[in-house]
Amino acid sequence: MDLATQLIWLFVLAIPIACVAWTVTHEEIFKEPRDFCVRKSQNSKTIVQRKLFYLFTCEYCFSHYVSLFFIFFTDFKLLLDDWRGYAIALFSLVWIANVYMSLFAFIRQDIKREKCEIEEIQSHTKKL
Template identity: 55%
Template sequence: MESHIYYLFVLALPVACIAWTVTKEEIFREAREFCVDRSKNCNKLIKRKFFYVFTCEYCFSHYVTVIILFITKYTLIYASWRGYLIAFFAIVWIANVYMSLYNIIRIDLKKEKIRVAKEESELNGE
């Protein structure tokens, strides 16, 4: 059972990494902007929801988790479909905790960078 908990936290790492990268990072900006536009301007609800998934890290993490579970066959607590269901929600939750913590760290780093730049400009008499 202990190794199952270990794998839960390990499997949530690639889910968080993939979900964050696709929905937030610069490398996918153009594709994301296209998806944002389509999620707002498609004429059918199902199309809008499909494109919205690629703009929301929480939503996208569910789909990444399904793929990870399919690849790894990881179950939690039970060996049947119930184990997959529990693992699915547990991985999504842990991955989103990781992404929230990462976001907090990034914001703190940006604030510190701005503060240092302001202090340097004051010292230089600008």
């Protein structure tokens, strides 16, 4: 695969990785399992258990495992055709996916702020 194709794969493959990692670690659909994992990550007796459960609460940590799954599923390698290509692909996908998630969080925060401002203006207008 040529470099241009690999880069396209990198930026496109990071999208579903970011989507899965964000959904599991932030969205309401996984709230109960995530809350369970938060409690276990804080209250488990062994450090291994605490760290294992923490993986499901941190989008950065979880994105490593989602990236591993997608690399296995797609056999994606970056720059080199041996095991080093898998390692480069793993960390590159994690980084790009986390850039996507940071941008998404920033956009969501801005949208939420705008909604709050609109609600405040509407409630003020109703009082008049």
